[in-house]
Amino acid sequence: MKKQAEVETPTERKRGSGVKLVYDLLRDEILDLVLAPGSPIDEVQLAERFKMSRTPIREALVRLAGEGLIDTLPNRSTMVSTIDFLNMSPYFDALVLMYRVTTRLAAEHHRSHDLVTIRARQAEFAAAVEAQDALAMIATNAAFHAAIAEAGRNPYFTGLFNRLLDEGRRFLRLYYQSYEDRLPQRFVAEHEAMIDAIVARDVETAEKLAKTHADQIVEQIKKLLIRDSRLDIEL
Secondary structure (H helix, E strand, O other), X not given: OOOOOOOOOHHHOOOOOHHHHHXXXXXXXXXXXXXXXXXXXXXXXXXXXHOOOHHHHHHHHHHHHXXXXXXXXXXXXXXXXXXXXXXXXXXXXXHHHHHHHHHHHXXXXXXXXXXHHHHHHHHHHHHHHHHOOHHHHHHHHHHHHHHHHHHOOOHHHHHHHHHHHHHOHHHHHHHHHHOOOOOOOHHHHHHHHHHHHHHOXXXXXXXXXXHHHHHHHHHHHHHHHHHOOOOOOOO
16 A cells, blocks of 8 residues: 655645645545545544644535545444445446447547547546556556546536546456456557547447456456455455
8 A cells, every 4th residue: 555645834824725625635545445434533543633623624524524535334334335336337337438428429529639638638548557656557547538528519418427427437447456456458459449430430339349358347346346355455
């Protein structure tokens, strides 16, 4: 696990930014599994860490609770929420569908400047894979597919897909762990194939490639959970 992010001192923060600072950092640490599912959240320790009063800490925790990332127990203790495997199948169904439809629409509706952005995001993903930087892989992969979604010119699909990619960061962290953060180069090649289909405006091939790409992610995570029911985090 990586170290918890350093925070700015009070003199470095703009007035009123305390809640956002705490929210942003804790949210990233939860989604990246730096804060493991089931781990306790201590307001006093957070106040000391962020060098601020408990009021903005509580406001940030309320926001995180609203997103289902932390839970408040009957005894008023707070912990990082567990990963909801009961709803895993519906989540993956929606994710695969969004991979398919956004890539298909990108092949149909993209403009020249969209391709520039897509290729730039792909270069960043390839660099992250080469560096074996799992958190960078997750971020750059999401940016790549978000750029494809933008090229499809349906803001509703784009918004939903971005939300699914964001909510699935903990699943994807497990996915990369299953490869010991050494993602095979074939996944970079799969992205390239999708780009080629988009450029060619081959909507059928674009959708097919996206479905295959998404399906293997889902299957790999399922195999991981079946193979190792004693992961080093509380699920």
